[in-house]
Amino acid sequence: MEKLLESMPALGMDSPSLREEPLDRCRKCGDVFDIPISECDSGLCSRCWTTEHPEIELKYIGIPRRFVESSFENFAGNHMLVDFARGLVQGAPKSVLITGPTGCGKTHLAAAMVRRLVQAGRIHQHNARFVSSVDFLIEAKATFNSSSGESEEGVLMRYERPALLILDDLGAEKQSDWAATLLYALLDRRYRDMKITFITSNMTLEQIEQQLGSRTASRLSEYEIVKIKMPDHRKISVMQEAKIG
Numbered sequence: 001m002e003k004l005l006e007s008m009p010a011l012g013m014d015s016p017s018l019r020e021e022p023l024d025r026c027r028k029c030g031d032v033f034d035i036p037i038s039e040c041d042s043g044l045c046s047r048c049w050t051t052e053h054p055e056i057e058l059k060y061i062g063i064p065r066r067f068v069e070s071s072f073e074n075f076a077g078n079h080m081l082v083d084f085a086r087g088l089v090q091g092a093p094k095s096v097l098i099t100g101p102t103g104c105g106k107t108h109l110a111a112a113m114v115r116r117l118v119q120a121g122r123i124h125q126h127n128a129r130f131v132s133s134v135d136f137l138i139e140a141k142a143t144f145n146s147s148s149g150e151s152e153e154g155v156l157m158r159y160e161r162p163a164l165l166i167l168d169d170l171g172a173e174k175q176s177d178w179a180a181t182l183l184y185a186l187l188d189r190r191y192r193d194m195k196i197t198f199i200t201s202n203m204t205l206e207q208i209e210q211q212l213g214s215r216t217a218s219r220l221s222e223y224e225i226v227k228i229k230m231p232d233h234r235k236i237s238v239m240q241e242a243k244i245g
Contacts, residue, residue: 060125070111100228106200170201
């Protein structure tokens, strides 16, 4: 073996042509590519590519196709509201409750906030999820079928664990004690674990209390609250209210 090693330089195995080629680096951050250069035409590593194309990450998170292009720049609302929402995702993100009538831009604004976090490299598909309250309850109810292979607790954990959860259209679900209890369990667990949650709802905090109970309303009262008032589909001025818990 020693003779073989000694003969390697003589055989030309130490020549520059046989040495490992320098690794290509991202043109933006300078890090070594984490994917084969042959698969990357942009010159960007996967992390930088994601920040420049956040819509891809938003799809994986579960943002509906209609809202993957939503941003602060294309939000049809008052600039003061946009500035306020932008401030909520700068620094340490905070849980937010966005309320207002149908069609006023609640989901658009929530998606724009997620987009900004993705662009900053702070949220990825592995630690964020989007679900409507109706779909969450449908998933949970499907576990009643013995052949589902999943438990109600498993559904709860799916949405309890992510660092960021976007819960869309709270209050659109059919009222029942079971639904109210399950939604409270989800929000309470996330509250106790200090997880960030963005919620949109057609209801005011007072209406949420009437439909889902005082315990759920108490948890949401500590969120930053954004009220959008556009009863005539974006023809009325936007108002906002922030409450720091």
